[in-house]
Amino acid sequence: MRDVLAPLAASIPPESIWNQTRSFQERLPKVARMRSAYLGRRGGRAWARADATGLLAMLGSDSLRRLGELLTGRRLAPRIGRQVLCYGPGDYIGPHHDHHPDIPGARDGYLDIHISFVTPAVRRQLLVYAKDGHLTETVDVARNGLITAYRLPFWHYTTPLEAKRGREAEARRWVLLASYQFAD
Numbered sequence: 001m002r003d004v005l006a007p008l009a010a011s012i013p014p015e016s017i018w019n020q021t022r023s024f025q026e027r028l029p030k031v032a033r034m035r036s037a038y039l040g041r042r043g044g045r046a047w048a049r050a051d052a053t054g055l056l057a058m059l060g061s062d063s064l065r066r067l068g069e070l071l072t073g074r075r076l077a078p079r080i081g082r083q084v085l086c087y088g089p090g091d092y093i094g095p096h097h098d099h100h101p102d103i104p105g106a107r108d109g110y111l112d113i114h115i116s117f118v119t120p121a122v123r124r125q126l127l128v129y130a131k132d133g134h135l136t137e138t139v140d141v142a143r144n145g146l147i148t149a150y151r152l153p154f155w156h157y158t159t160p161l162e163a164k165r166g167r168e169a170e171a172r173r174w175v176l177l178a179s180y181q182f183a184d
């Protein structure tokens, strides 16, 4: 999939510092750097590749949906959101919460299931998330075959991917995402 992903980079706007007129008014927009492909609709190279490799079928499978239903104890809607991310050395996502108030079926929360694959050259990448209103929780998500489930929205970020020394060129963490809305 690597050659069909698009770079996704949103850097810190300089005006977030220099347009500020009073102290203690910091506002950080969602910043990130990685490569990704939204598999939202038919068409395009990423869709064709994901179809050919079986990725679309896997992320759309009944068994993955069933896993989500067992974890949440709720029925999930048939429609599914699919995406692929690839983090290289230093790639990250800044603090954000993934709330989608403008999407009717998602405005009260939804479920994401992520499957991670890392190359042996990856040392570490942390997911940091909020508990009781503070960004105190960390988990190393750079594990091969790791399956994680998220009841979104909540505040979180992903630290820059760290490669093993001298192995930056081979260090990648792939994330396969399936997003589900609740049926009830």
Ligand SMILES: [Fe+2]
Residues within 6 Å of the ligand: 096, 097, 098, 156
């Ligand atoms: Fe997120």
